[in-house]
Amino acid sequence: MRSILPVLTVIAAICGIWYLAAVRMNATWVYDQAAREGREVMLVDLVAETLTQERPVLPAPHQVVKGLWDGVAGQKITSKRSLVYHGWVTLSATLLGFAMGSVAGILLAVGIVYNRAMDLSVMPWAIASQTIPILAIAPMIIVVLNSLGVTGILPKAIISAYLSFFPVVVGMVKGLRSPDAMQLDLLRTYSATGAQTFGKLRLPSSMPYLFASLKVGVAASLVGTIVGELPTGAVAGLGSRLLSGSYYGQTVQIWAALFAAAAVAAGLVGLIGWIERATLKRMGMVR
């Protein structure tokens, strides 16, 4: 209960600043409008008019909340205007991409730890892959895959996997290498095989590292999916809501989609955090 007060204070402060910014940024339009009609603008009018515009430069918090509410609860969830529908489209591609990225990341990490050639060759490529702006190659991936007849959820999931494998590789390599020389020597004194060393020491030791990087990876996955939804003129998904919102100047729609994406991300990270706690607790690693 005591931690809720600071949280509320921060939220209140952010809302306050946001309202001020909304008044300031939307004022130009109000003044232009008033000048055209040849009337004076009182402060009260200014506040009232800046916070209720249909297409504000910066929507006020209550407008975003209303947009979110309409999107989530105001529609049938099968409707093209439902955020639940679009959220699910994005979420399903994110989950598929995250699963592919995580599996690829873990396999690459095992290869890097056990194979010297891979150790020397894979990491530079993995790093290079992440320095390429995703916005630049996402359209190419989609176009190439489309021409190969791969359409639907898969191209988006591949872009999502492309962003999420990297933190998993980095974290997992570190985790698999975390046992110290003494722990490895102990297993040597038992003449343990490579597979036993992996299963009984390296893999369990890597769990805390794996979960930390899965949390980063799942957020990256979501970003990847949304980026994958932008260039195709996709008709569904949170990315398409962002895109169509910006076409038609529907800023409330953009902000509502952004907050929906943030909520999905928070939910995914929270879910992994929960699995992490449950797993580490079962392993006896949480006190």
Place this chain on the structure above:
Amino acid sequence: MAQPVIEARDLNLVFQTGDGPVQALKDVNLTIGQGDFVSFIGPSGCGKTTFLRCIAALEHPTSGVLKVNGMSPDEARRRRAYGYVFQAAGLYPWRTIAGNIRLPLEIMGFSRDEQEERVKNVLQLVDLDGFGKKFPWQLSGGMQQRASIARALAFDADILLMDEPFGALDEIVRDRLNEELLKLWARTGKTIGFVTHSIPEAVYLSTKIVVMSPRPGRISDVIESPLPRERPLEIRDSKEFIEIAHRVRDGLRAGHGDAM
């Protein structure tokens, strides 16, 4: 005479390092018999750990002959000749105490029933009955080290190699564990190689004290202890005890030139 358990002849080991070769062991000759309690004492860097690791086939001598139970160290390890206790207990935090002791048994392929049986026995042996279900962090440092000794004993190796096992513990706990270790040794008849840099600890525990000196690492004295095998803690005030301690100190000083 029966076959020696450990026999080293003209053993040399040179590490190639970035700063050039380091002679960690030079012309080491040593014979350890069945049931001996041998302490290795000397300043740090004199090759105590390296010698123990050679016996365990974790390190390989550059020249010379080393036999463990008449076999090469590698062969002896495959036959489960020794259990090794490191300075840190090194228990897996994700396994219970029983789970940790079961680790070598799982790796060596003991049956489920046999594993349970052995875990129970060694827990009793190190006086940790009833702690099997606890996790390592729930135990004190001394108890953790006892658990790691139990782990080394679980598969019935007849050599126990211990590298400063009590070095990180306070003196009171250490005294108790030393006493218990002697009891355990008397009960099991194992051959023990024990690294320490405490003179009283070496004299109290050992039937044979190997004094080593550094640069290059070599044996400067081997002392056969005249103390009886039965040793109450008070023996440390006896005349014999103090005489041996003197001889160890002299050996350490001689090995160090006159720098000490």
